[in-house]
Structures are given as C-alpha cells and as structure tokens.
Amino acid sequence: MDADSLSLISVFVRVARCMSFSGAAAELQVSNATVSRQVARLEKRMGVQLLERSTRKVALTEIGKTFFESASRILLLAEESMAQVQDLQMEPRGTLRLTAPLLFGIKHLGPLISRFTERYPHVEVQLKISDRLESLSGGDFDIAVRITNHLDDGVIAKRLTSIQWAVCASPAYLAQHGAPTTPNELAEHQCYHYPSVIKHGRWSFKRGDALYSVPVHARFHVNNSQIIADHALAGLGIALLPTYLVGEHLQAGRLLPLLTAYQPTVNSALYALYLPNRYMTAKVHCFLEMLQAAFVDPPRWDAPAA
DSSP: OOHHHHHHHHHHHHHHHHTOHHHHHHHHTSOHHHHHHHHHHHHHHHTSOOEEEOSSOEEEOHHHHHHHHHHHHHHHHHHHHHHHHHHHHSOOOEEEEEEEOHHHIIIIIHHHHHHHHHHOTTEEEEEEEOSSOOOSTTSSOSEEEEEESOOOTTSEEEEEEEEOEEEEEOHHHHHHHOOOSSGGGGGGSBEEOOTTTSGGGEEEEEETTEEEEEEOBOSOOOSOHHHHHHHHHTTSOEEEEEHHHHHHHHHHTSSEEEOTTSEETTOEEEEEEEOOOSSOOHHHHHHHHHHHHHSOSSOGGGSOOO
16 A cells, blocks of 8 residues: 555544534635535545445445445554654653563563663552562553463463473582482482462473373472572572573582483473553563563573583
8 A cells, every 4th residue: 555545534534423524624724616526536446436425424434434434444454663763763662561470570671670760760659579470451561470381362472482490409408418310219309389370289290202200208388499598508409490590500510400311391481471552662572672682592591510
C-alpha cells in the first residue's frame, strides 16, 4: 500500500466517523470539496461505492461498512507503529515494575538494576522478589523474570540463558566420605535439595537415552537454596543446586562438581516474560535489551574453574 492510498483511506474513515463531509473537512482543516474529491478517488481506485450521498446526509453502503471496519484497524495499526517508534526514541521514564525469583533477584538482578537506574535516571524501578509466581495478567508487572520449563499462554517470552543444576560437595566432605561415582551411590550420603523443586525425595538424571531416578536421604529439609549451599560449604553433605547460586564456589574450588557425566533433569532456562501490549514502552524495551546483554549462553556463572 502506497502513502497516497493510506491518505485516501484516512480521509474516508474521518468522513465515516463524522457521517459528514463538512465535519471531516473541519477536522482535517481542508475544504469540503477536497474531502469529496479524495473519497471519490478512493472509490474509483477500488471500483466500489463506499458512501451514499444526499443533500441531507452521508451514509455507508454495505460494502462501505465492511471496509470501514478493516480500514479503521489499518489506521490504528499504523498509528500504534508510529507511536512505538517515537516512544523508543524518547528517553525512558516512569515506573518499571519487575518480579523475579528470590535468590536470583538478589544475586543477579540487583546489580543489573543499579546499572539500569544509573543509565536512565528518569525511571523508577519496583522489584518484587519471591519464589511465588506472580501473575502478569493483573497488570501489576511490566516484566517477569522466570526460571522455568513451562511457559504461560498469552505472554511473550524471551529466552535469556540456560539454568543448569550441579551435584556438589565441599573438599572436606569428600575427603571424609568419598565421592559417589553413580547416582545410585547417593543413597549412602547426606543429601540436600530444595523440596519444591525436587519431588518425593528423588533426584533424577539422564545420560544419553538412559534415565535415573534415585531416592536420597536428608535429615534437614529447608525451602531456601542459600541455606542448603551454606551446609554444603560447611562440609555437611552433598547438594543439588542451580549453578547461578553456586557457580562462584565451583569456580573457586570451595565446592567440587560430582556426577558430571549425568545431567540433572531439573535443568531449565531463564526467561523474560511480558504481555503483548499494543506497543512496548521505552523503559520496557531498554530493560529487556539490558537483560539480553547480561544473560547469554553460556552464563558467566558456568565458566570453568581457573
């Protein structure tokens, strides 16, 4: 569609909304004759009559009614596209509302948000960190950062990076108790895991096409991964934890990876979720860009030990 056709359609829509050539002419600040000629050009180009004219009123023909509905949507889409481009060129401002998992938010989003607010001083950020999945549909959040294998319907999801889990223990624990060489040997050790992620006290792995599901024993159950990591660092047992939490300890040798030939089935991915609004505001666009630049595959916390 060329620019001239879009201009003619815009004039027709104005006339149809006003049900008057003079009303449309007043809104467009042109003469009645100009409006009439442009509608006539559109009708000639399309080969149909869109309006019924009389000395007293203007009415839509049946074809005109159908075309008015679709033409209105075309103009709305064009206006929204222009608004989106203009908004993206403006400096981000306003309130940006985010939600993220508790420990991931503390360890990785906090520093990122500090850089974001320093770069964009007219944006106020509200971050709610919680392991409870907050709803986007209620309109309370612009972006939800989620670690998941299951995406909600009705949202746009941008994959950021992989989330790997590691079986690990401290050198002191391994020196005293030895290291398991197969998943079945975990039954002989004190094991820690996050109960809402690991169901029924079993750790599951895959190796090639083979699947392993083994029961593990723990005398201490807690719904906080940081406490589990602290127990592993203290030499109290073997832990199964996400590497975004323990990657720095694995890199420094404070924890050692175990069963590296077996892949935990709880591995997932990090996503940024947002609703498909009419157009994306500058603050949302800029924060998504920063998220995508900060979290890439492989993530920095999975870098090999020095």
